[in-house]
Amino acid sequence: MNYNIVMGTDNKTLNPLVQQIYQKIYPNIFKGSKDIVTELFLAVSYDINEPPVIDLSQSVQLKKEDFQSYYTSELSEEELFLDVQEEALILNMLSKATFQACFPNINLKLKLKDTSLLNINIKVSAKVNIQTSIEGKQNYLSATILTADLEIKDAEDYKKYIDELKKYILPLLIHVLNKDLLDKIKLPALTFKDVTVSLPIPVVEKSFVTAYSCIGARQPDTYTSLNWPAETVFAGIDSHAIETMAAIPFPLKKEKEFSWKIISGHVLAQVFNPRAFVIQADGSIEGKIDAELLAQLTLKKGFFKISFGPHGKATIKATFKPVVHNGRLLLTVKDLNIPKLDIDFGIAKWAEYLLKPLSFGLSLALNEIFLPLVSAILRQIEIPIMHFPTISFEIKGITFNIDIIEAKTSKLENQLLISGIPSVR
Incomplete structure (x- = not known):
């Protein structure tokens, strides 16, 4: 079954939004310190002093270890993957809904066991997975960092620290960013009054992130990537979805x-x-x-x-x-x-x-x-079809509301296309 509804956006739209949110929050969340006990370190102070950059253009292929690193606390080994075929299926599905995010510069001040300080800058590349959920009749999309890796300029000079940075500092940063930032942001999917819409299937492809749904509870079996509009937030609705909504009044x-x-x-x-x-x-x-x-x-x-x-x-x-x-x-x-x-x-x-x-x-x-x-x-009569809901969330006492403005309609293939500009307030 093909999809009836799609929503999406691209790199050029997401990154300015990310920068606006980062600038309003910083230094909250992005700056902090923690005592740790490792073979080399006693404490760490971190400063994520540049906004993250989202990259939807690079395909991500998750490995079993990426999946386990996030979910092992919730699922047993038997529940993670049942057999080789199912494992490949799950990893493929998760990979299609995963994008890369780069933190270009994170300053770390590490207190060493001899009480001296180590000051280094790292670049972190994270694999971020898009997940779906439902509350009441509303579908949501959210994002979670599954795993990450780091790079250090002049890595040879810091070779002896790299393993412990990856083992202890990276998980700490991932935990902070997930718990204090990403877990607070839930994106409501398009709303269609009094009509059941399936949970979206998120897909990252060709510099776009899209989410496909069907009228009814069953998710779509197939989706087709079209020539989506750039530098905008868009929704595509086919004639079946429009007819279904138009019948209500x-x-x-x-x-x-x-x-x-x-x-x-x-x-x-x-x-x-x-x-x-x-x-x-x-x-x-x-x-x-x-x-x-x-x-x-x-x-x-x-x-x-x-x-x-x-x-x-x-x-x-x-x-x-x-x-x-x-x-x-x-x-x-x-x-x-x-x-x-x-x-x-x-x-x-x-x-x-x-x-x-x-x-x-x-x-x-x-x-x-x-x-x-x-x-x-x-x-x-004005016949209501669908609604771009306001994306609302609060981080460290700062409230964000994101609306779609300057929306226009056009046709793309067999769909009515609605495209607009996100506005943060």
């Missing part, structure tokens, strides 16, 4: 009293959910809407009175314009082509002769009522 009704010469009563126009959506090159959406007229009328002729219930159906051709307001994608009606109703007057055979002379005029009158009723229903 329907059916809609509108009534009107009717009085015409010797006939009176009331008319009900009912409009059903839009269907057969086709996304156009300009991002507009063409579709069909079934509508019906139900009337309850009374014919009075002299002392004679008879009640009858005309009804008719029509299929309307509609063009919808997608608009984005405060992060919400809405469909509004751009154009309607409402055909003339073919009306069945619903009158008994024996009384048809009474109505026959009036049928043509009555049909015209009912159509003249029906058209503005249906038009009023559809032209006033």
